[in-house]
Amino acid sequence: MSQPAHLDAEPKRLLPDQRAEVALGALACAVLLFVALLIVFVFREAWPSFSHNGLAWFGSGGSVDRQIQAIFTSGDLKQESLYTFHAWPIVWGTLVITVGAVALSFVSALFVSVFIVEFAPNWMRRILEPVVRLLASVPSVIYGLVGVLVVVPFIAEHVITDGNRRSVAYIVSLSGYSLLAGVLILSVMIAPLMIAVFVDGLRVVPRGWLEGSLGLGINRWRTFWKIGVRAARPALVAGTVLATARALGETVMLAMVTGGVGFAPNPADGLIFFIEPTRPFAATILQTVEELSSPPMRDTIFAMAAVLLFSSALLSFAGWAAKQPMKRYGARG
Amino acid sequence: MGELSPPPIRKLPLSGDGARVVETPEPNGVPAPGLVSAARRKAVPPSSLAIERMRVEELSIAYGRKLAVDSVSLPIRQGEVLALIGPSGCGKTTLLRSLNRLTELTPSAYMRGSITLDGEDTLALDPTALRRRVTMVFQQPNPFPMSVFDNVAYVLREQASRRPRKRDLRDSVRQALTRAGLYDEVAADLDHPALRLSGGQQQRLCIARALAVDPEVLLLDEPCSALDPQSTQVIEDLIVQLREEVAVVIVTHNLQQAHRIADNVGFMYLGQLVEYGRAEQVFGAPREQRTKDYVSGAFG
Amino acid sequence: MKDSSASWRFSDRIGLAFAWFLGVLFLVVAGAIVVFMFVQGIRYIRPELFVTPPAAGFSESQTGGFLDPLLGTVIVAVLAMAMAFPIGVGVAVWLSEYGRPSALARATESTIEMLAGSPSIVFALFGTLLFASPALAFLSRTNDGVVYGRSFFAAAAMLSLIALPLIVANVREGLQAIPSHVREASYAVGKTKFATTRRVLLPAARPSLVTGAMLGVGRIIGDTAVIVVLLGATLRFNGVGGTPLLGTLRGTGSTLTTYVYSNAPTGESNQPTKAYAAAFVLMMMVLALNFAVDVAVRRQRRLGWGS
Numbered sequence: 042m043s044q045p046a047h048l049d050a051e052p053k054r055l056l057p058d059q060r061a062e063v064a065l066g067a068l069a070c071a072v073l074l075f076v077a078l079l080i081v082f083v084f085r086e087a088w089p090s091f092s093h094n095g096l097a098w099f100g101s102g103g104s105v106d107r108q109i110q111a112i113f114t115s116g117d118l119k120q121e122s123l124y125t126f127h128a129w130p131i132v133w134g135t136l137v138i139t140v141g142a143v144a145l146s147f148v149s150a151l152f153v154s155v156f157i158v159e160f161a162p163n164w165m166r167r168i169l170e171p172v173v174r175l176l177a178s179v180p181s182v183i184y185g186l187v188g189v190l191v192v193v194p195f196i197a198e199h200v201i202t203d204g205n206r207r208s209v210a211y212i213v214s215l216s217g218y219s220l221l222a223g224v225l226i227l228s229v230m231i232a233p234l235m236i237a238v239f240v241d242g243l244r245v246v247p248r249g250w251l252e253g254s255l256g257l258g259i260n261r262w263r264t265f266w267k268i269g270v271r272a273a274r275p276a277l278v279a280g281t282v283l284a285t286a287r288a289l290g291e292t293v294m295l296a297m298v299t300g301g302v303g304f305a306p307n308p309a310d311g312l313i314f315f316i317e318p319t320r321p322f323a324a325t326i327l328q329t330v331e332e333l334s335s336p337p338m339r340d341t342i343f344a345m346a347a348v349l350l351f352s353s354a355l356l357s358f359a360g361w362a363a364k365q366p367m368k369r370y371g372a373r374g
Numbered sequence: 375m376g377e378l379s380p381p382p383i384r385k386l387p388l389s390g391d392g393a394r395v396v397e398t399p400e401p402n403g404v405p406a407p408g409l410v411s412a413a414r415r416k417a418v419p420p421s422s423l424a425i426e427r428m429r430v431e432e433l434s435i436a437y438g439r440k441l442a443v444d445s446v447s448l449p450i451r452q453g454e455v456l457a458l459i460g461p462s463g464c465g466k467t468t469l470l471r472s473l474n475r476l477t478e479l480t481p482s483a484y485m486r487g488s489i490t491l492d493g494e495d496t497l498a499l500d501p502t503a504l505r506r507r508v509t510m511v512f513q514q515p516n517p518f519p520m521s522v523f524d525n526v527a528y529v530l531r532e533q534a535s536r537r538p539r540k541r542d543l544r545d546s547v548r549q550a551l552t553r554a555g556l557y558d559e560v561a562a563d564l565d566h567p568a569l570r571l572s573g574g575q576q577q578r579l580c581i582a583r584a585l586a587v588d589p590e591v592l593l594l595d596e597p598c599s600a601l602d603p604q605s606t607q608v609i610e611d612l613i614v615q616l617r618e619e620v621a622v623v624i625v626t627h628n629l630q631q632a633h634r635i636a637d638n639v640g641f642m643y644l645g646q647l648v649e650y651g652r653a654e655q656v657f658g659a660p661r662e663q664r665t666k667d668y669v670s671g672a673f674g
Numbered sequence: 675m676k677d678s679s680a681s682w683r684f685s686d687r688i689g690l691a692f693a694w695f696l697g698v699l700f701l702v703v704a705g706a707i708v709v710f711m712f713v714q715g716i717r718y719i720r721p722e723l724f725v726t727p728p729a730a731g732f733s734e735s736q737t738g739g740f741l742d743p744l745l746g747t748v749i750v751a752v753l754a755m756a757m758a759f760p761i762g763v764g765v766a767v768w769l770s771e772y773g774r775p776s777a778l779a780r781a782t783e784s785t786i787e788m789l790a791g792s793p794s795i796v797f798a799l800f801g802t803l804l805f806a807s808p809a810l811a812f813l814s815r816t817n818d819g820v821v822y823g824r825s826f827f828a829a830a831a832m833l834s835l836i837a838l839p840l841i842v843a844n845v846r847e848g849l850q851a852i853p854s855h856v857r858e859a860s861y862a863v864g865k866t867k868f869a870t871t872r873r874v875l876l877p878a879a880r881p882s883l884v885t886g887a888m889l890g891v892g893r894i895i896g897d898t899a900v901i902v903v904l905l906g907a908t909l910r911f912n913g914v915g916g917t918p919l920l921g922t923l924r925g926t927g928s929t930l931t932t933y934v935y936s937n938a939p940t941g942e943s944n945q946p947t948k949a950y951a952a953a954f955v956l957m958m959m960v961l962a963l964n965f966a967v968d969v970a971v972r973r974q975r976r977l978g979w980g981s
Contacts, residue, residue, distance in 0.1 A: 061868035065768035069782045076785050079800045156693040172704045180896030182931045183953050249516035258506030259532045262686040290793025293898040297940045346796045353791045370519045370567045
């Protein structure tokens with residue numbers, strides 16, 4: 042931001058400039074106000090659902106789908122509105138999908154970024170970078186389409202066996218629409234975001250450090266990993282936060298491939314855990330949004346939105362907090 | 375050829391009335407025969423024997439079409455400090471970097487001639503292994519973004535084939551820091567972030583790092599050019615001390631510094647080694663006219 | 675690099691092999707997705723689809739084409755950009771050139787960042803509240819005194835929130851890349867800050883403006899959630915009132931994204947062939963935008979301020 046000193050000392054304020062500053066400042070304020078309104082209204086609509094259920098909102102108890110149905114119909118029938126909602130299966134589904142996709146993506150993105158910045162031959166680098174950018178801009182509905190038409194049938198035919206189906210037959214049906222499909226495709230979606238940020242961070246590592254390490258007889262691979270990646274840690278955090286926010290907010294693709302049932306995949310089922318269906322928050326909202334007209338349903342949906350909003354704010358804060366200790370040893374922010 | 379006491383540190387004015395001639399033993403132009411086997415220098419008692427460690431023969435280095443070093447030959451000996459002097463762009467840094475094959479980081483670099491380390495051709499060695507025996511300290515201090523301890527320990531950890539024990543690490547780190555003359559200043563808090571040390575301390579830390587791996591040759595690329603005079607003196611004393619244990623090659627554009635600490639001097643100009651000899655000879659009675667011009671300040 | 679990996683420790687070599695493997699895998703997956711969509715798209719795309727409106731039906735021949743969704747995508751992109759661009763540039767200019775008081779500037783930065791990280795479905799939900807209020811009833815249809823709140827206006831307004839952070843970030847970067855001597859030269863001849871910004875800085879930052887706009891458009895046309903919630907999910911345009919353009923904008927409709935969503939096997943219409951064709955068109959639009967951004971960035975680097 043450039044503030045030439047002599048202008049500030051000008052006794053005569055130039056009117057157009059003053060007007061412009063006030064106008065633009067007002068614009069910024071308007072944006073702030075709008076967002077504040079958004080937050081306030083979302084939480085206000087969400088409040089009844091939270092107040093009725095308390096902390097049990099996040100707990101388990103009964104089938105989430107049936108509860109949703111009950112809430113919806115209670116609004117119609119103009120009787121005592123039902124707010125009972127125990128969202129644990131949705132919470133669990135969201136957690137597992139997000140954490141799984143971010144973990145898978147992080148490892149791949151890190152290796153691919155190191156590869157792009159340091160070890161890939163030039164021709165490969167020239168292909169990989171545009172491809173990463175391309176993947177980042179493909180709309181999620183197309184990922185969903187590919188998922189539904191390719192990944193889900195593949196899982197249904199080649200991964201799920203009849204034995205698997207029988208073992209959980211009374212609880213849930215395994216159709217290929219599953220946690221696995223969601224995690225896999227989501228990883229492919231968020232990896233390019235991470236790679237873009239990681240590559241930027243790795244590229245600005247001061248050459249002096251890398252050269253210094255090479256000059257001490259450490260080979261290129263270790264030099265880059267121990268010094269380069271370490272120096273780029275703030276970028277790693279930033280990229281991960283960005284990708285996690287995206288994963289939390291991914292709506293359409295997950296709605297299409299994860300199965301649309303409010304079911305909490307059960308780790309006790311062993312490997313079948315991965316092929317069980319589920320439905321994370323954003324997808325649930327998308328698939329129940331026609332029911333907004335019913336007041337208790339609307340409050341419940343907004344409650345889910347409030348959880349999402351709060352999580353992404355928490356995520357930004359966590360990212361900021363994670364970067365603080367890194368500044369001590371000199372990693373650039 | 376051997377002396378009983380370390381050679382005196384010369385602090386002579388360059389020429390003119392104040393010049394004094396110090397009694398030094400007859401310079402022996404014939405270098406000692408190099409060690410045939412790759413015995414570690416620790417087997418050699420720390421005397422002031424000048425042992426040839428590396429030899430450069432008819433070395434030429436070109437970047438693309440530009441010739442940076444032109445047919446240079448000189449020996450590098452443990453027990454002596456070799457200073458490479460010359461104006462900017464004369465190829466002395468390129469020559470230095472070729473000694474540990476850092477020139478290979480530039481894709482267009484092309485080398486001809488030979489460099490041998492203890493009789494072995496450096497090109498035949500694995501570059502990473504070579505760089506552990508011939509380590510380098512750079513012009514701009516570049517401590518890693520870690521603590522003081524980790525900076526030195528990093529090198530030790532990365533080179534060990536098995537994870538070294540913390541106790542062994544601590545001893546090695548302390549030893550390296552002591553050799554670099556830094557231990558007393560940082561012993562209180564080894565976890566101090568390295569980037570918060572002063573410039574001189576950072577550079578000594580870099581020297582400690584370079585010494586941690588027990589190299590045979592230590593290369594220094596204008597190590598004091600970014601430092602204040604006090605730090606410079608500390609490091610110069612350190613370098614002279616170290617030459618008993620490692621062969622030291624220092625590139626410097628500071629003639630007084632070269633005069634203060636060098637045993638042998640190579641003057642380079644436009645890629646050629648114009649003159650090579652004992653320091654008092656190159657500075658006191660240079661053979662070549664160009665050398666005389668440079669040393670007396672006619673051009674820089 | 676003559677430093678071959680043959681000398682490295684075994685674990686290091688495995689690491690490099692793994693990096694190679696992932697790099698190649700990445701390319702393969704990306705290639706597979708693009709090629710798959712391309713091949714299927716080519717198979718099912720026909721010129722009639724571009725000009726026929728969609729219709730309710732059961733078989734492929736009955737369900738028409740995707741004219742309305744295609745137009746819908748364009749309308750929504752233009753409308754949302756028309757809202758997001760001026761606001762985005764304004765905020766970016768304020769942050770970069772003015773920015774006092776600094777607390778407000780920091781709050782604005784954090785807010786824009788917050789917008790960037792929030793799910794679009796939350797914006798969509800807020801939109802339902804906002805546009806259902808009587809004050810904004812003119813922007814959509816009203817049924818029996820209940821404001822419907824779903825229209826192109828509503829969808830575009832919330833979509834602009836998605837594009838806003840991208841525009842702000844890019845324009846700000848572009849402005850900050852201009853060295854201060856350019857500004858000083860302008861002030862020195864007596865120009866006000868506003869005039870300088872308008873006449874000197876913004877034109878100089880034009881590549882970033884373009885990049886920001888294109889990235890924003892890319893995000894907008896790729897979004898499905900906001901459209902599903904706020905556009906009313908009617909296959910064809912369902913205008914309100916007589917005025918030709920405004921009527922459509924006040925009404926409901928669909929875009930390519932919702933068209934693909936509903937024609938996928940998981941959607942209501944379930945016409946995979948149509949879904950492929952529409953997805954193909956969408957992909958082509960995205961690819962074209964991507965390519966344009968690449969070209970703009972490369973030009974910007976070449977004509978840049980250097981060091």
